[in-house]
Amino acid sequence: MIKVSVMYPYEPGARFDHDYYRDNHMPMLKSRLGDACKSYTVDKGISGGAPGSPPTYVGMCHIFADSVEAFQTAFGPNAKDILGDIANYTDLKPTMQISEVVVG
Amino acid sequence: MIKVSVMYPYEPGARFDHDYYRDNHMPMLKSRLGDACKSYTVDKGISGGAPGSPPTYVGMCHIFADSVEAFQTAFGPNAKDILGDIANYTDLKPTMQISEVVVG
Numbered sequence: 001m002i003k004v005s006v007m008y009p010y011e012p013g014a015r016f017d018h019d020y021y022r023d024n025h026m027p028m029l030k031s032r033l034g035d036a037c038k039s040y041t042v043d044k045g046i047s048g049g050a051p052g053s054p055p056t057y058v059g060m061c062h063i064f065a066d067s068v069e070a071f072q073t074a075f076g077p078n079a080k081d082i083l084g085d086i087a088n089y090t091d092l093k094p095t096m097q098i099s100e101v102v103v104g
Numbered sequence: 105m106i107k108v109s110v111m112y113p114y115e116p117g118a119r120f121d122h123d124y125y126r127d128n129h130m131p132m133l134k135s136r137l138g139d140a141c142k143s144y145t146v147d148k149g150i151s152g153g154a155p156g157s158p159p160t161y162v163g164m165c166h167i168f169a170d171s172v173e174a175f176q177t178a179f180g181p182n183a184k185d186i187l188g189d190i191a192n193y194t195d196l197k198p199t200m201q202i203s204e205v206v207v208g
Contacts, residue, residue, distance in 0.1 A: 003147055007160070022206050042207035043107055046172070049200030056111070056201045068150070096153030097160045102126050103146035 001038070001101040004063040004071055008092045009056065010045060016058045017089040018044050025089055026061060029082050036074030038064040058092070068098055105142070105205040108167040108175055112196045113160065114149060120162045121193040122148050129193055130165060133186050140178030142168040162196070172202055 008016060022042055030037050040063045045055030065071040075082070086094070112120060126146055134141050144167045149159030169175035179186070190198070 002150065005147075018206065026207065040207065041205070043109075043203035044206050046106065046202045046204055048202070051172070055203065056199055057203075060203065061207075068155070072155075095160055098150045098152070099147035099159065099161075099164065100150055101145070102122065102148050103130065103144065103165075 001104060002065055002068055002071065003099045003101050004065065005060060005097045005099060006063070007057040007060045007095045007097070008090060009095060010054050010058040011092060012054070014058065015089075015091050018059060020089040021059060021061075025085050028085060029063070029078075032078040032082060033063070033065075033071075033074045036065055036070050038066065040064065059090075064101070064104075071098075105208060106169055106172055106175065107203045107205050108169065109201045109203065110165050110167070111161040111199045111201070112163045112194060113199060114158050114162040115196060116158070118162065118196050119194055120196060122163060124193040125163060125165075129189050132189065133167070133182075136182040136186060137167070137169075137175075137178045140169055140174050142170065144168065163194075168205070168208075175202075 026040060026042055030040060040061055043060040045058045047053050047055055130144060130146055134144060144165055147164040149162045151157055151159055
């Protein structure tokens, strides 16, 4: 199992609509990817390690898929629509990472 | 529910013993935190968004707890031992983040 993490670096004053992300963007992504997205999780950054410090990421999602190939095959034809929706909830540029799920 | 993410930034040539992390460090952390750690996940970085590019993080763990306070109360007395074990699997300095679990 692999996990695709999409992480939005915190910037003071940047826009990030957590409600839209949870209620619109992620369900749309799941709908487009179908079974290639086994499940997903969504995080809202609270702080860094020290209480009151800013989080590294204001928001993250983690998308679970059977393999990198399965994800890419499903994502490719939908990339334009999924990425095009980002402007509806943030002006931040996300960082992406693909990980092997060692303990899930 | 909150999630404490501990993320080890990728550096070329840096040491990270994924087996020790999975088989020794994380079970020790779970044992020390007890019920304050509801569960945890472990990731091994494969790549960035582009195939073949380095991942942002070579390894990550995500620790689930009922609240920031519950985590900190359990972590505090064990911080020295848990943090002192890091040198046994890596020479990297982790980044920590606390998030609210929006979709778990």
